Amino acid sequence: MPTQDATSTIFAISGSLRRASLNTRLIDEAAKLAPDAFQFDIYESLGNLPHFNEDHEFPAPPEVDDLRRRVRAADALLIATPEYNASVPGVLKNAIDWLSRPAEGQPLPLTAKPVAIIGASMGPLGTVRAQLSLRQILQKVDAAVVRQPEFILAAAHTQLEAEGLGPDSATAAVLRSVLEQLQILIEA
Numbered sequence: 701m702p703t704q705d706a707t708s709t710i711f712a713i714s715g716s717l718r719r720a721s722l723n724t725r726l727i728d729e730a731a732k733l734a735p736d737a738f739q740f741d742i743y744e745s746l747g748n749l750p751h752f753n754e755d756h757e758f759p760a761p762p763e764v765d766d767l768r769r770r771v772r773a774a775d776a777l778l779i780a781t782p783e784y785n786a787s788v789p790g791v792l793k794n795a796i797d798w799l800s801r802p803a804e805g806q807p808l809p810l811t812a813k814p815v816a817i818i819g820a821s822m823g824p825l826g827t828v829r830a831q832l833s834l835r836q837i838l839q840k841v842d843a844a845v846v847r848q849p850e851f852i853l854a855a856a857h858t859q860l861e862a863e864g865l866g867p868d869s870a871t872a873a874v875l876r877s878v879l880e881q882l883q884i885l886i887e888a
């Protein structure tokens with residue numbers, strides 16, 4: 701358990717590979733709004749992860765070793781998910797599938813790991829279905845997911861593409877609150 705003034709490492713994943721991704725932008729906004737004690741390790745290799753294949757688990761590909769090591773080293777995860785066809789993008793599910801499998805001599809990296817879910821979409825539903833889907837997946841792998849508040853950002857391009865959230869916006873307040881809840885789970 702980290703002490704009150706210890707630094708917490710947050711491993712942050714955007715579920716989008718798109719260069720101008722709103723969800724990647726959201727991760728950047730979260731890093732700006734986060735408590736000083738949070739240090740972000742932003743994952744930029746989601747697109748390089750091999751497709752999960754049981755035939756290739758032992759030995760695991762080096763990209764998977766790297767992902768597992770960084771998740772294990774982190775105090776918590778922050779996942780920003782886009783919504784693809786009412787669920788999470790396949791690349792994000794692929795990463796979780798790798799993380800859900802045993803590696804020789806190592807504990808499962810997501811077991812009891814604090815995780816906060818956020819998401820942004822251009823449409824009116826703001827990733828609500830993707831987030832429900834992601835919650836179900838993370839429940840299965842026994843992660844400790846922040847329950848409230850939910851951060852669901854509809855019409856995200858109108859807020860994120862121009863100047864970002866701005867520190868005093870109502871949206872920024874909800875995002876800050878999600879991160880505070882994540883800190884509570886880390887310290888629990």
Ligand SMILES: Cc1cc2nc3c(=O)[nH]c(=O)nc-3n(C[C@H](O)[C@H](O)[C@H](O)COP(=O)(O)O)c2cc1C
Binds near residue numbers: 783826
């Ligand atoms: C394959 C695909 C499926 C999508 N399905 C949905 C959907 O079910 N619901 C939704 O609100 N938006 C959907 N969208 C739109 C995305 O939410 C939108 O492109 C969003 O900006 C993607 O996130 P990003 O900006 O982080 O890349 C879909 C986009 C793609 C490419």
